[in-house]
Amino acid sequence: MADKNISKVVYGGKTLIDLTADTVTADKLLSTYTAHDKSGAIITGTCTFDADTSDATAAVAEILAGKTAYVNGNKLTGTMKNNGAATGTISTKDESYTIPIGYHDGSGKVAISATEQAKLIATNIRSGVKILGVTGTMSGTEGAKAQAKTATPKTTAQTILPDSTGGYNYLSQVTVEAIPYNESDNPQGGVTVTIG
Structure with missing residues (x-):
């Protein structure tokens, strides 16, 4: 008997192996992996992706600039700016810091400027008043004659x-x-x- 692919093995009336209902094909099998198809033939995978990205929702602005990702079967190159350690200072009571759009590495800080911090001392704040954690001790007559x-x-x-x-x-x-x-x-x- 000529060599043939075996897709089903029955021994003593009991089915030991049955590949006839299998649906694996080379294009659905990951590249370089091998398996048997429904005829029993050995096949080598040709599929180069390992995930279904059809439900992915990322946009290029949400992917870091220069990085790539696959979304809905398409390869995207990110445009999100890398701000690294974004830092800022606040010098006046009404001032605020606008967080720039993009990626932040988590080590950036926003703080009261060093000049203003130096003014936040107990002797510059009236007694009984607490400002940013500093309780004042000034009576109001220091240095007055x-x-x-x-x-x-x-x-x-x-x-x-x-x-x-x-x-x-x-x-x-x-x-x-x-x-x-x-x-x-x-x-x-x-x-x-x-x-x-």
């Missing part, structure tokens, strides 16, 4: 300020002298009152 003054009432308005010499910053108190008041008898038999 007070002056106590006495003022004499006048018939016109007056503004009382610390003296411009002496390094005074504020008035600790102002003592307003009593308005002079004097009564005296007058020749008409009445009383003359003198104020001021």
Whole structure:
């Protein structure tokens, strides 16, 4: 009997091997792998992909620039910018940092600028106020020099300020002298009152 491919083996009435219903073909078998087809012939795979990408949804903008991937059977080359360690600083209360579109390697940071951080110390913040984790200790009088003054009432308005010499910053108190008041008898038999 000439050599033939064997696709079914029956021994003692029992089927030991039956390839006749198999559906494997060379184009469905991964490249370089071998198997037997339904006729029993040895076949070598020719398929160069190992995944069904028909349901993939990635777009080139979602794949890192220069990298390739297969989506729905098509090879795509990414266009997503590689920002690496994106960093930024914030220097004012209302400032924000806009995260650039693209890939980030996870090591980037956004922080308050070093100049502004140096200002966030307890002695620069009023006592009892907490800003970004720093509780203030400033009473409000550090470095200030007070002056106590006495003022004499006048018939016109007056503004009382610390003296411009002496390094005074504020008035600790102002003592307003009593308005002079004097009564005296007058020749008409009445009383003359003198104020001021």
